[in-house]
Amino acid sequence: MVVSKSWTMVKxxxxxxxxxxxxxxxxxxxxxxxxxVLLESEFLSVDPYMxxxxxxxxxxxxxxxxxxxxxxxxxxxxxxxxxxxxxxxGWTTHFISDGQGLxxxxxxxxxxxPKSLALGTVGMxxxxxYFGLLELCQPKEGEVVLVNCAAGAVGSVVGQIAKIKGCKxxxxxxxxxxxxxxxxxxxxxxxxxxxxxxxxxxxxxxxxEGYDSYFENVGGKFADAAIPQMNTFGRIAVCGAIxxxxxxxxxxxxxxxxxxxxxxxxxEGFLVHRWTNRYEEGQKQLLQWVSEGKLKxxxxxxxxxxxxxxxxxxxLQGENIGKAIIKV
Amino acid sequence: MVVSKSWTMVKxxxxxxxxxxxxxxxxxxxxxxxxxVLLESEFLSVDPYMxxxxxxxxxxxxxxxxxxxxxxxxxxxxxxxxxxxxxxxGWTTHFISDGQGLxxxxxxxxxxxPKSLALGTVGMxxxxxYFGLLELCQPKEGEVVLVNCAAGAVGSVVGQIAKIKGCKxxxxxxxxxxxxxxxxxxxxxxxxxxxxxxxxxxxxxxxxEGYDSYFENVGGKFADAAIPQMNTFGRIAVCGAIxxxxxxxxxxxxxxxxxxxxxxxxxEGFLVHRWTNRYEEGQKQLLQWVSEGKLKxxxxxxxxxxxxxxxxxxxLQGENIGKAIIKV
Numbered sequence: 001m002v003v004s005k006s007w008t009m010v011k012x013x014x015x016x017x018x019x020x021x022x023x024x025x026x027x028x029x030x031x032x033x034x035x036x037v038l039l040e041s042e043f044l045s046v047d048p049y050m051x052x053x054x055x056x057x058x059x060x061x062x063x064x065x066x067x068x069x070x071x072x073x074x075x076x077x078x079x080x081x082x083x084x085x086x087x088x089x090g091w092t093t094h095f096i097s098d099g100q101g102l103x104x105x106x107x108x109x110x111x112x113x114p115k116s117l118a119l120g121t122v123g124m125x126x127x128x129x130y131f132g133l134l135e136l137c138q139p140k141e142g143e144v145v146l147v148n149c150a151a152g153a154v155g156s157v158v159g160q161i162a163k164i165k166g167c168k169x170x171x172x173x174x175x176x177x178x179x180x181x182x183x184x185x186x187x188x189x190x191x192x193x194x195x196x197x198x199x200x201x202x203x204x205x206x207x208x209e210g211y212d213s214y215f216e217n218v219g220g221k222f223a224d225a226a227i228p229q230m231n232t233f234g235r236i237a238v239c240g241a242i243x244x245x246x247x248x249x250x251x252x253x254x255x256x257x258x259x260x261x262x263x264x265x266x267x268e269g270f271l272v273h274r275w276t277n278r279y280e281e282g283q284k285q286l287l288q289w290v291s292e293g294k295l296k297x298x299x300x301x302x303x304x305x306x307x308x309x310x311x312x313x314x315x316l317q318g319e320n321i322g323k324a325i326i327k328v
Numbered sequence: 329m330v331v332s333k334s335w336t337m338v339k340x341x342x343x344x345x346x347x348x349x350x351x352x353x354x355x356x357x358x359x360x361x362x363x364x365v366l367l368e369s370e371f372l373s374v375d376p377y378m379x380x381x382x383x384x385x386x387x388x389x390x391x392x393x394x395x396x397x398x399x400x401x402x403x404x405x406x407x408x409x410x411x412x413x414x415x416x417x418g419w420t421t422h423f424i425s426d427g428q429g430l431x432x433x434x435x436x437x438x439x440x441x442p443k444s445l446a447l448g449t450v451g452m453x454x455x456x457x458y459f460g461l462l463e464l465c466q467p468k469e470g471e472v473v474l475v476n477c478a479a480g481a482v483g484s485v486v487g488q489i490a491k492i493k494g495c496k497x498x499x500x501x502x503x504x505x506x507x508x509x510x511x512x513x514x515x516x517x518x519x520x521x522x523x524x525x526x527x528x529x530x531x532x533x534x535x536x537e538g539y540d541s542y543f544e545n546v547g548g549k550f551a552d553a554a555i556p557q558m559n560t561f562g563r564i565a566v567c568g569a570i571x572x573x574x575x576x577x578x579x580x581x582x583x584x585x586x587x588x589x590x591x592x593x594x595x596e597g598f599l600v601h602r603w604t605n606r607y608e609e610g611q612k613q614l615l616q617w618v619s620e621g622k623l624k625x626x627x628x629x630x631x632x633x634x635x636x637x638x639x640x641x642x643x644l645q646g647e648n649i650g651k652a653i654i655k656v
Contacts, residue, residue: 220583223585238589249582253580254578255551255579257547257551257572258380258572261599262380264598267588268593269592269593271592
């Protein structure tokens with residue numbers, strides 16, 4: 001008999017999530033039926049999207065999220081014991097599946113790479129960067145790309161892909177350590193938005209020639225400073241608005257319509273699942289870049305399933321460089 | 329010897345333009361040189377864009393704008409006496425040209441149509457509606473299109489093209505008379521935004537199924553109410569932001585990034601001249617629709633060049649149904 005542990009959301013978050021918003025529960029899993037497999041989590045993901053999307057769950061539900069899990073018992077020959085799969089199965093240590101929603105890691109996965117990358121650079125965040133940047137920003141060689149939350153799971157991939165495509169890349173992050181990391185992975189300019197005197201001036205200094213693409217993870221005051229510095233026909237991919245996820249009512253900022261018109265800007269919000277049918281292509285490319293050393297990764301690992309809420313809260317507060325991962 | 333009258337902008341506008349911001353000047357034009365033609369204005373255009381673009385001119389300069397003018401003297405066989413041309417030659421009654429920038433009215437122009445349409449439905453405003461709607465909103469049959477300033481020179485064409493394309497069209501305007509006009513020209517729903525209790529509720533009532541395309545001429549509080557009602561993958565073409573043209577500092581409104589993301593909205597600002605190389609195609613189509621009676625037009629004519637500032641000020645205040653025109 002296997003006992004599964006899960007983290008539930010006791011009540012909907014108000015403002016920043018707090019430790020007491022979560023509760024650990026245990027549940028005995030039933031014996032497998034024919035066609036089913038039992039999986040055990042090795043790595044779980046904590047991501048910013050969980051904050052706004054938790055609204056769609058009921059209080060008391062298990063928290064949403066992805067994990068990399070290993071088959072430990074199988075009554076389905078398509079999913080043999082020992083196989084690794086990414087699955088959107090929530091904050092839970094064990095779960096039973098009939099195979100639906102289990103995504104095998106790419107066959108070409110090198111032994112040298114941690115499987116947790118399937119939750120990061122070669123997983124949803126990497127694909128978010130890949131499609132969001134290439135499809136919506138369409139960066140061209142020699143152009144300037146701006147990305148914020150640049151040391152995060154998505155931002156760090158955005159900047160590196162933009163470099164691969166021959167762009168000048170400017171990134172902002174929330175600590176000097178992160179800024180150092182961004183320079184190490186090839187950003188042309190990086191700055192700590194928390195310590196600059198003026199975000200506007202810093203952006204001007206970083207690229208006096210303006211910005212052609214802007215990959216938005218933050219919104220709010222960062223957008224206020226960045227949008228007026230976009231070049232004509234600039235593209236803005238709106239991936240996240242982490243500065244606003246804890247607000248119940250959208251805060252106020254200057255209207256952007258006049259900039260949109262006179263600079264002829266295009267701004268598009270997106271969710272990565274619109275490219276589901278192209279994930280394989282994206283994963284293959286990302287994995288190749290990682291294997292070739294062109295795309296570097298960093299993981300911020302929290303050990304212990306019992307520490308998952310702390311890992312989530314810390315990620316939302318920007319503790320992580322690169323992808324925030326929970327190792328069971 | 330011909331005396332040309334022109335309206336200059338005495339000083340940059342502060343807030344709404346006022347009569348004392350303009351000054352009428354007279355100038356004797358020199359004799360024509362070889363290759364030159366002398367044109368006399370018949371119709372002049374007053375448009376919202378003149379308010380923000382006046383900032384690019386110096387105080388004392390002649391006001392910017394287009395007109396339809398007739399050649400009254402010619403030393404250039406390509407531009408014979410009697411020919412009609414649209415030209416971006418400012419608020420002036422007479423001007424000399426070497427032919428550059430003179431755009432002949434389409435050869436297929438029916439005798440029954442006023443030549444002033446080359447400043448409206450078959451001119452820049454019509455082309456703005458045509459390309460902005462079709463290229464950026466890409467409306468599909470059965471979808472819902474929202475347009476504000478719907479009784480204006482651009483909005484009235486947007487709504488009618490959307491109807492030609494098989495959409496449901498909702499328009500807002502600033503008087504009951506305008507609302508009546510919108511219903512006459514085929515809008516499915518039209519309302520007076522000045523008299524509704526709640527813009528949000530009115531938009532919900534007009535289209536409980538939400539909006540797929542939104543052709544934006546106004547910005548500000550209208551956008552606040554409309555953007556949250558966009559459907560997934562909705563398209564917003566930002567043509568104008570007339571609610572903000574008189575503000576020196578952009579006013580504040582709720583950030584839209586979260587709506588952009590979760591509804592995967594695309595918002596694009598534009599200036600019609602990006603399609604300059606396709607004007608001929610657009611004009612031909614617009615002229616055909618007008619000739620067939622599928623595209624109706626209305627002109628708000630101010631008589632007398634001396635009344636041009638009043639016509640401009642009135643247009644900015646929304647006095648006009650359809651295109652505001654000055655008849656010399």
